[in-house]
Amino acid sequence: MNPFSAYDSGTCSIARTMELIGDRWTILVLRDVANGVRRFDELAGHLGIARNVLSSRLARLSDAGLVERTAYREPGARERLEYRLTGPGRELIPVLIVIMQWGDRHLSGPEGPPVVVRHDDCGAPVRTTLTCAEGHELGDRPRLRLEPGPGSRVRSS
Amino acid sequence: MNPFSAYDSGTCSIARTMELIGDRWTILVLRDVANGVRRFDELAGHLGIARNVLSSRLARLSDAGLVERTAYREPGARERLEYRLTGPGRELIPVLIVIMQWGDRHLSGPEGPPVVVRHDDCGAPVRTTLTCAEGHELGDRPRLRLEPGPGSRVRSS
DNA sequence: CATCTGAGTTGTTTATTGAAACCCAGATGA
DNA sequence: TCATCTGGGTTTCAATAAACAACTCAGATG
DSSP: OOTTTTBOGGGOHHHHHHHHHOSTTHHHHHHHHHTTOOSHHHHHHHHTOOHHHHHHHHHHHHHTTSEEEEEEEOTTSOEEEEEEEOHHHHTTHHHHHHHHHHHHHHHSOTTOOSEEEEETTTOOBEEEEEEETTOOBOOSSOOEEEEEOTTOOBOOO | OOTTTTBOGGGOHHHHHHHHHOSTTHHHHHHHHHTTOOSHHHHHHHHTOOHHHHHHHHHHHHHTTSEEEEEEEOTTSOEEEEEEEOHHHHTTHHHHHHHHHHHHHHHSOTTOOSEEEEETTTOOBEEEEEEETTOOBOOSSOOEEEEEOTTOOBOOO
16 A cells, blocks of 8 residues: 555645645735735736635735735825735745746746746855755655655544 | 736746646645556545546646556456656656645644655655755745746736 | 725626536456 | 446536625825
């Protein structure tokens, strides 16, 4: 029996994470917020998302602590709200980058990738790599072994 | 103007990729297929996904070339189909791993992660890291700069 | 006091999901 | 030979979520 089929889907970190961010819009909302699009109308306009859907996505992200609503006031305007990534939210940036990297490789035309991400300190392009604790780099099509971890739970049914 | 708001969402590798795998089920289907759950009924049973939805997800993944249907025959049974990741499909494994890593850190209880992924060659646990071409390791909350790439396109509207 | 603006909410229509029934073809057994 | 089983799906129809448009609300602004 393979390592996954013995453990149910609800006990999987991928399943849990996808419950939070696994719909058509949430990742794109996070992408925009990560890139400094912070205001409701800006987000709605840039994404082309329906306002009620944006509202509910932001509420979910905010409840989950990935995004925080903070008040700001521009001179001569009343107080407004903006959205920023929290610490846990910023830790999702690598997820965005791996997804982008895959899309760059497999879904961008001959012109090449639409956006390049660079290390802000040195200007060099950024990429994600899979490494093991022994320091081996695993490449694109890694050979992996799965094992039940400490939080595993045998499927009840 | 920030680097994203000047370029429309459709020209973004994240948006393109999410069109393919950005729904509640597709990532989980890929996770299971990556882990050797290859048959329709096994997938349906393990995931708890509706069969029509599984059917349409597999069709989309197969059309996109992430998964291939291959025939096999067990002794004394008729020919059947199974699903396997293609090369591009296997290249999504790092995406699964970063997502899992985030979930392990932020959504698993005090018991720890439900599943541990190891390098099959050496047995050491695997993780993803963000590095730049200069070799700097960027950590969890990287400081990044975005630039239009060669495939960028100014938003028409 | 009427109007504008950002930030949503409400109501209605349309598209997606989910559950269950049904179909099909090739074994299998009576 | 005929009925039944099994894996691998499709079809149908009710329930859920998303899209779109209109409306609200509160604090500037003229």
